[in-house]
Amino acid sequence: MLEHEHFRPPRTRHDGFGGPLLGEPDHIAPRGAYRCLKYARWAHRLDGTEEEFEHLRDRIGNLTLLDAPANYKAGTDPYLEKRDKYYENHPDYAMTAKLANDYDSEWSLDNIRDQSREIADIAADIWWF
Numbered sequence: 001m002l003e004h005e006h007f008r009p010p011r012t013r014h015d016g017f018g019g020p021l022l023g024e025p026d027h028i029a030p031r032g033a034y035r036c037l038k039y040a041r042w043a044h045r046l047d048g049t050e051e052e053f054e055h056l057r058d059r060i061g062n063l064t065l066l067d068a069p070a071n072y073k074a075g076t077d078p079y080l081e082k083r084d085k086y087y088e089n090h091p092d093y094a095m096t097a098k099l100a101n102d103y104d105s106e107w108s109l110d111n112i113r114d115q116s117r118e119i120a121d122i123a124a125d126i127w128w129f
Contacts, residue, residue: 023065023093028079029107031057041078048109056109061116065093079107 033042034050046053056062066074066086074082087100103111 023067024071025063026066026071026074027057028062028064028082028099029053029057029112030076033057038076041076045078045106046109047106052109056112056116059112059116060119061112061114064096064099066090066096067092079103080105 029042029046030036030039033039033046034053043050064087070086070090074086077085083100083104087096090096090100099115103115
């Protein structure tokens with residue numbers, strides 16, 4: 001909904017909920033970054049403790065949209081590899097492309113906090129809370 005209401009230019013928006021772009025949420029830093037061996041390349045890049053990450057990992061600032069094939073291909077890659085391959089100038093998801101443009105270095109807990117605040121401000125502009 002954020003993608004439709006805020007990030008896409010008006011001429012590319014569609015009527016109704018859902019529509020042609022049915023992306024799926026991608027955890028930028030994977031939920032198991034500190035606990036799963038397959039994400040071993042992530043933990044030392046996040047600049048914080050496991051407890052801090054556990055508190056932040058499911059916040060909106062650690063999520064973006066990708067289509068299913070791109071999300072699958074991004075897999076366990078660290079942020080810079082994901083960004084370069086799948087986020088930067090992603091043609092279908094303006095929110096994801098903006099994220100890649102705004103965060104061009106390693107993904108961090110501070111990035112999750114900053115992105116969460118930005119998305120919350122956008123949501124407050126779109127919907128009345």
